[in-house]
Amino acid sequence: MKKAVIALAVSLSVILSGPVLSTLASATPAPQFGSSKEDKTRLLTGKVLDAGDNPVQNAVVYLTNTHTRSVKTYIVGPDGTYRFPALQPTIDYEVYAQYNNRKSGTKTVSQFDNRAEVYISLKINTKADAK
Numbered sequence: 001m002k003k004a005v006i007a008l009a010v011s012l013s014v015i016l017s018g019p020v021l022s023t024l025a026s027a028t029p030a031p032q033f034g035s036s037k038e039d040k041t042r043l044l045t046g047k048v049l050d051a052g053d054n055p056v057q058n059a060v061v062y063l064t065n066t067h068t069r070s071v072k073t074y075i076v077g078p079d080g081t082y083r084f085p086a087l088q089p090t091i092d093y094e095v096y097a098q099y100n101n102r103k104s105g106t107k108t109v110s111q112f113d114n115r116a117e118v119y120i121s122l123k124i125n126t127k128a129d130a131k
Contacts, residue, residue: 040089041085041086041087041088041089042086042087042088042089042109042115042116042117042118043083043084043085043086043087043116043117043118044063044083044084044085044087044093044095044109044118044119044120045081045082045083045084045117045118045119045120046061046081046082046095046119046120046121046122047076047079047080047081047082047121047122048061048076048080048082048097048099048104048121048122048123048124049080049121049122049123049124050123050124050125050126050127051123051125051126051127054080055076055078055079055080055081056076056080056097056099056124056126057076057077057078057080058075058076058099059075059076059080059097059098059099059122059124060073060074060075060076060097060098060099061073061074061075061076061082061084061095061096061097061122062095062096062097062098063084063093063094063095064093064094064095065091065093066091066092066093066094067091067092072084076097082097087109089111089114090111091111092108092109092110092111093108093109094106094107094108094109095107095108095109095120095122096122097122097124098124099124099126100126102124102125102126103124104122104123104124105122105123107120107122
């Protein structure tokens with residue numbers, strides 16, 4: 001009986017040391033419950049617009065991490081777009097734009113919003129107040 005068990009063990013070791021083992025070793029387990037090793041960060045993009053929906057060139061967009069209160073900035077180009085990649089999905093962020101001492105409303109990117117890409121338009125009234 002011992003010889004049969006030893007022979008079986010040797011046979012399995014020979015079989016598994018060939019291409020079968022390398023295939024088994026390189027196989028990746030299937031993700032369970034939607035989890036995977038993909039990047040779990042989020043991307044925030046948007047545009048800074050005036051009251052007429054025209055891009056506001058050179059506006060500064062401020063992004064605040066509400067947990068650490070750290071601030072990142074982005075100066076928009078001629079098309080008015082901004083981009084903040086690699087945001088943590090478990091943290092709320094506040095975003096607003098400023099141009100010539102005028103500020104847009106503050107918008108929130110919530111941790112409860114599960115979108116991987118969030119788009120937010122920020123409007124600034126660039127016209128001088130009529131007196």
